[in-house]
Amino acid sequence: MASPGEHASFLPPVLTFLSAAVIGVPVFRLIGQSAVLGYLVAGVLIGPSGLSLIAEPDTAASVAEIGVVLLLFIVGLELHLSRLVSMRRDIFGLGTAQLVVCALVLGGAGVLAGLQIGAAAVIGIALALSATAVALQLLEERGDLGSAYGSRAFAVLLLQDLSVVGILALMPLLASAGHGAGGAGGPWLGEAAASTGRALAAILAVVLVGRYGLNPFFRLLAASGAREVMTAAALLVVLGTALLMEQVGLSMAMGAFLAGILLAESNFRHQLEADIEPFRGMLLGLFFMSVGMSIDGALVREVWPQLFGATLAAILVKVALVAGLFRLFGSDTLGALRGAAVLAPAGEFAFVLLPQAAELGLTGATATRFAVALAALTMLVGPIMAKGLDRLIDRRLSRASEAEAEPSAELAEGAGEARVLVIGFGRFGQILTQVLLAEGIPVTVIDKDVGQLRAATRFGFRIYYGDGTRLDVLRAAGIGRVETVCVCVDDREAALKIVDIVHEEFSSVRTFVRAYDRLHAVELMNRDVDFQIRETSESALAFGRAALEGLGLTPEAAAARADDVRKRDIARLVLQQAGALPDGAAWLRGAEPVELRPEPLTAPARPARALSAETRDLLGQDRREAAERVLAKPSAAPDEPEGTGDPELEAELETEGRGRDG
Numbered sequence: 001m002a003s004p005g006e007h008a009s010f011l012p013p014v015l016t017f018l019s020a021a022v023i024g025v026p027v028f029r030l031i032g033q034s035a036v037l038g039y040l041v042a043g044v045l046i047g048p049s050g051l052s053l054i055a056e057p058d059t060a061a062s063v064a065e066i067g068v069v070l071l072l073f074i075v076g077l078e079l080h081l082s083r084l085v086s087m088r089r090d091i092f093g094l095g096t097a098q099l100v101v102c103a104l105v106l107g108g109a110g111v112l113a114g115l116q117i118g119a120a121a122v123i124g125i126a127l128a129l130s131a132t133a134v135a136l137q138l139l140e141e142r143g144d145l146g147s148a149y150g151s152r153a154f155a156v157l158l159l160q161d162l163s164v165v166g167i168l169a170l171m172p173l174l175a176s177a178g179h180g181a182g183g184a185g186g187p188w189l190g191e192a193a194a195s196t197g198r199a200l201a202a203i204l205a206v207v208l209v210g211r212y213g214l215n216p217f218f219r220l221l222a223a224s225g226a227r228e229v230m231t232a233a234a235l236l237v238v239l240g241t242a243l244l245m246e247q248v249g250l251s252m253a254m255g256a257f258l259a260g261i262l263l264a265e266s267n268f269r270h271q272l273e274a275d276i277e278p279f280r281g282m283l284l285g286l287f288f289m290s291v292g293m294s295i296d297g298a299l300v301r302e303v304w305p306q307l308f309g310a311t312l313a314a315i316l317v318k319v320a321l322v323a324g325l326f327r328l329f330g331s332d333t334l335g336a337l338r339g340a341a342v343l344a345p346a347g348e349f350a351f352v353l354l355p356q357a358a359e360l361g362l363t364g365a366t367a368t369r370f371a372v373a374l375a376a377l378t379m380l381v382g383p384i385m386a387k388g389l390d391r392l393i394d395r396r397l398s399r400a401s402e403a404e405a406e407p408s409a410e411l412a413e414g415a416g417e418a419r420v421l422v423i424g425f426g427r428f429g430q431i432l433t434q435v436l437l438a439e440g441i442p443v444t445v446i447d448k449d450v451g452q453l454r455a456a457t458r459f460g461f462r463i464y465y466g467d468g469t470r471l472d473v474l475r476a477a478g479i480g481r482v483e484t485v486c487v488c489v490d491d492r493e494a495a496l497k498i499v500d501i502v503h504e505e506f507s508s509v510r511t512f513v514r515a516y517d518r519l520h521a522v523e524l525m526n527r528d529v530d531f532q533i534r535e536t537s538e539s540a541l542a543f544g545r546a547a548l549e550g551l552g553l554t555p556e557a558a559a560a561r562a563d564d565v566r567k568r569d570i571a572r573l574v575l576q577q578a579g580a581l582p583d584g585a586a587w588l589r590g591a592e593p594v595e596l597r598p599e600p601l602t603a604p605a606r607p608a609r610a611l612s613a614e615t616r617d618l619l620g621q622d623r624r625e626a627a628e629r630v631l632a633k634p635s636a637a638p639d640e641p642e643g644t645g646d647p648e649l650e651a652e653l654e655t656e657g658r659g660r661d662g
Helices: 004-030 035-046 057-077 081-086 088-112 117-128 132-142 148-178 182-212 214-224 227-247 252-263 269-293 297-302 304-328 333-343 350-359 365-402 427-439 450-459 471-476 492-505 518-526 537-550 555-578 613-619 621-632 647-661
Strands: 420-423 443-447 462-465 484-487 510-515 531-534
Touching: 004 035, 004 269, 035 132, 035 269, 035 365, 057 132, 057 227, 057 252, 057 269, 081 088, 088 117, 088 148, 088 304, 117 304, 117 350, 117 365, 132 148, 132 269, 132 333, 132 365, 148 252, 148 304, 148 333, 148 350, 182 214, 182 227, 182 252, 214 227, 227 252, 227 269, 269 365, 269 471, 297 304, 297 365, 304 333, 304 365, 333 365, 350 365, 420 427, 427 443, 427 450, 443 450, 450 462, 471 492, 484 492, 492 510, 492 518, 510 518, 518 531, 518 555, 531 537, 537 555
Parallel strands: 420 443, 420 484, 443 462, 484 510, 510 531
Antiparallel strands: none
């Protein structure tokens, strides 16, 4: 068991990180900057170059890598294999061109600055790589990950992750060539072939397990109903795949992305995303803070003019080169600039490549420190420049809108996301979605019944396995981007909870709700839903209209009668909701609502009568008839007892009498 002293030594760093995040991020969001910048600055302040509140930044950095891993897993979940295949031109064409061109230009600048060719090549490659975590976070904050330029930016990031294993294998060859050891080519080629074989074997194993094992595995866990086990299984799959990829020489982020791709077609992918999201957010913030802590304050103070000049030059060169390549591959000007801005900061792998280059003797200690500080500063300055560019573009689009010009078509691309979120795909939701499908309205369906989700796959909808009463599930399903939420669950409490969440968190989204019964409809009306309907009301009215036609009425007369009943029913429902009727008055007093009993909307032509003694006994009709006789007399006869002995029944009948008189 851990001693109190061990607990005390463990908690201060955790509290320091949490305090830095809670203070730093809201401050930067309030001044209109990205959360990434808030984390980075918080890391600088608590790190060795600031207040030195964290004694071992390297330990935090190793834990924080898991945030990047989880981020890539969630990104993989959003990509289907078909979309990945359709992106092959951007991945292998644009991605390769970006890496080669940027590495050559930045490496050439290093040679001009006096570096050896090997050192300049490594530093050029390290700076040519882009920060996956920063870029994806910026795209997510903008809501542009599904846009055309966002997809191209992601394709570049994916190619960079794929190329890391080759770059790491290339560095020993550069080192041996630099030392004139030309005979090292044979062993190096053999080792490269062996590492490539191990990587391919591991990828094949992961693909086979993912294709044939993961869906049955998660289906079994979902049937158990233990939600925390699903979370544990998701973490097991992500971290296990990431570790396997790292063991064979690939990046952990690449392994997590592969796991996400394999689960992208699964019915459980959205539930997994909701379970992973809290871990991803916190650990990714820790990663950004660890980058801030890695900035060498002493070096910055010593050579700050050269360092900041190199930082601005590297960012501007990358923006110019990447924007030009985006234009070459079909982006418009605004999309190219935005894509280049998110890719401008140097990548996380710079902190892996540069220390390894120093160990191999490719770069000296001073050059390595300078390059690491430069990479970290690009991650610090890059989001600021991206935010400034966003403001300039938004201003330009605003002016264009005033001049009745259409905004960039590319920036609007990806708007084919779902317009309606349907929660519950049972017998009611299935009929509703048929109407939406017939009109071609894009729909996302949430349900936690695996059988219903399998049925939904035949409709071509976006399908989300999860509990619709959870805010994280609603967010992951994209509720913030839809116009309308249709709540079709058959659990009245769950429906009310969903309405409360939507109204509190997403006030601009309209709520259309299936009511279970009349009392549920009144509760929904009190919550100001945009539309509610009792699940059987319209079908029963249609049934009644058909019955009238079967009894000889013309279709027009039957429809008119049904419409009249519908209007009377709605009017009574509104009065009950307002507390204007006796059975609805509890609403105004704030008391628990009483049960709303069915009442005739048209005055009956004659009183009801039971047709047998058993029925009269069950309905208490003998007592009722006696009470009616007593109330009808001005006074009780001498030979009859006063009243009926049932004051409650007498009061009820007296109330009914006043209602008829009114």
